[in-house]
Amino acid sequence: MCDKSFAAWVFVVASGLPSAAAWATCPTVPNGTFDSNGAGWSNYAIYDSFDGQPAGSLQVGPVGAGSCGDALSDCLPIAAGDDCLLTAEGFVHTAAPTDGWSYLDLFYYSDPGCSDFLSLSSSAALSSVTQGFWTAMTTGDSVAPATAQSMKIGYNVCSGSAPLTSNVDNIVLLPALIFEDGFESANTNQWSSTVSP
Numbered sequence: 540m541c542d543k544s545f546a547a548w549v550f551v552v553a554s555g556l557p558s559a560a561a562w563a564t565c566p567t568v569p570n571g572t573f574d575s576n577g578a579g580w581s582n583y584a585i586y587d588s589f590d591g592q593p594a595g596s597l598q599v600g601p602v603g604a605g606s607c608g609d610a611l612s613d614c615l616p617i618a619a620g621d622d623c624l625l626t627a628e629g630f631v632h633t634a635a636p637t638d639g640w641s642y643l644d645l646f647y648y649s650d651p652g653c654s655d656f657l658s659l660s661s662s663a664a665l666s667s668v669t670q671g672f673w674t675a676m677t678t679g680d681s682v683a684p685a686t687a688q689s690m691k692i693g694y695n696v697c698s699g700s701a702p703l704t705s706n707v708d709n710i711v712l713l714p715a716l717i718f719e720d721g722f723e724s725a726n727t728n729q730w731s732s733t734v735s736p
């Protein structure tokens with residue numbers, strides 16, 4: 540009984556995927572897993588060969604009390620309307636201050652060289668109350684503004700009453716259009732068949 544239901548569900552999902560033309564183009568994040576170094580990342584970025592998921596990550600900080608510090612990627616090309624999910628894993632060591640935050644951000648620019656700042660994506664936030672294990676973060680859908688030509692990825696650490704350090708690993712950009720078509724129009728026209736819940 541369980542096997543039969545599962546087979547029907549797999550069939551519906553696989554046959555209902557949108558056409559290739561519906562998928563967004565998202566740039567590949569250079570060196571987002573920090574396997575052997577922190578190349579391509581600047582500002583508060585410090586390579587950490589010990590911590591990681593697996594080992595090798597970017598340490599951001601220590602950021603002084605009451606302030607924020609960004610680790611920033613190199614400038615990446617993007618086209619207006621590109622719809623991407625930015626994901627990563629964040630980490631704060633045990634016994635760190637608990638009144639700080641880390642943020643995962645996309646910064647959009649109106650020129651190809653990341654000079655003319657346009658806007659900031661919705662952020663993914665990680666409280667420093669969460670300590671001792673790697674935690675998944677995602678910005679959710681982020682659509683490049685109409686005049687965007689480039690972007691940077693940022694991992695921003697903001698301390699509270701004392702200096703704070705946070706690590707980041709496995710930074711990935713994914714197309715965010717898997718469920719485009721069909722459900723937004725309040726019907727199942729884009730899907731080949733349905734099964735009752």
Ligand SMILES: [Ca+2]
Binds near residue numbers: 573574592596
């Ligand atoms: Ca790693």
